Structure formats: C-alpha cells, structure tokens
Amino acid sequence: DGGITQSPKYLFRKEGQNVTLSCEQNLNHDAMYWYRQDPGQGLRLIYYSQIVNDFQKGDIAEGYSVSREKKESFPLTVTSAQKNPTAFYLCASRPREHGELFFGEGSRLTVL
Amino acid sequence: GQQVMQIPQYQHVQEGEDFTTYCNSSTTLSNIQWYKQRPGGHPVFLIQLVKSGEVKKQKRLTFQFGEAKKNSSLHITATQTTDVGTYFCAGRLSLMAGSYQLTFGKGTKLSVIP
DSSP: OOOEEEEOSEEEEOTTOOEEEEEEEOSOOSEEEEEEEETTTEEEEEEEEEETTEEEEOTTOTTEEEOOSBTTBOOEEEOTTOSOOOEEEEEEEESSTTOOOEEOOOEEEEEO | OOOEEEEOSEEEEETTOOEEEEEEESSOOSOEEEEEEOTTSOOEEEEEEOSTTOEEEETTEEEEEOTTSSEEEEEESSOOGGGOEEEEEEEEOOOOTTOOOEEEOOOEEEEEEO
C-alpha cells in the first residue's frame, strides 16, 4: 500500500543524546515536511524539502537537522542542542504545490 | 508568532448538537485547508477552500471561506460520537513563487457526550 511510514513510533532517550527519526514515503511526492506537535500548540513546522538535496528551515528549526538524499526519505535528527525535545513528531508529504498534506502516524519522543 | 488563530480551543457538546470552529488570519490567505485528528492518531485532510466566499459541504460538515479570505469556519450538524477529535485549519500565507508553507491553527478539540 502507498503511504508514509514513520519509525520508531515511540522513542525514549537520555538528555544529551542525538536521535534520528525515520520518514519514508512511496507516494512519489516531491515535497516532504516535519512538524512538531505539543498539547494545545497545534502543528509547528521544523523543516521542509521540496526537492531532493534541498531543504529549508521552518519556524522552529533550532536543535534539529535533516537530509534529503533520496526522494523517498526525509530523516529528522533531534540533536542535544534542542532544549525541549519531548514531543510528538509528524512527517508529511505533498503531491503538488497546492495539494493537501499526507501525514505519517507520528513518532512520540520522550527525553528522560 | 502564531498568525492563524483558531477558536474555541475546546468544545464539549451533547450528541446531536451542532458544533462550529472558527479560523482567523491577520493576512489574506491564498487558500485554507481543514484537517481532523482522531485521539491518538495523525491529521487527515478534509477539504481545501480556494475562492472568496466559497462554501463546501461533506455530508454533515459545512466549510466556509470568508469574502476577504481571512477567515474560515467548519460547522458540523447533529454531531455524532464519530466526530470526536481535534480539527485544525491550515492557511497558506506565503505567496513567494516556489514556496508552499501552511500555517496551522492550534486546533479545536471536540468532545461529544453520548
């Protein structure tokens, strides 16, 4: 089936450790996005990529990094520089410039 | 800061009552989208509005886009327990060529009491 797969679904990490969240899509979408969701805060854009080997910072990029080496993959690294990393992370893709977003099931990161 | 305001933040209704959530932007939107997120789930696209004054219906759901393209609303008639979830609006603020950023409202969490 076509869709967006995020892994892991749940992740625990200790303070000071980097962690990478995976996002893979087989929808042949050009654009991919990472959002962070906190209770009562809606969805905030971390990074987005409109084409392979190119990406741009969103509203809250500090403490995060991404890569886009393949069209299908857009991994997000939460670095130790992110001061409050505990959150629900959502990856999404879009088929065309004015189209809707297709979301993965999300990854819930807890920093202990 | 947040440029798309959505109210109310929470709404509790008896099953069968109507429900409305409102979305307001400080700037003109080129389009607006609505998403639904069930508890424990991920956002799922409902609809997109593009034209000034546009009204679209999906069964018991009615979506409106304001004449000035700065506000939108989602109205649910005769709510059911299956309507439970958080409803988000998302507006496209950037008009730069080649860019496409959606700004999400904070969402309205709907609870339906059977």
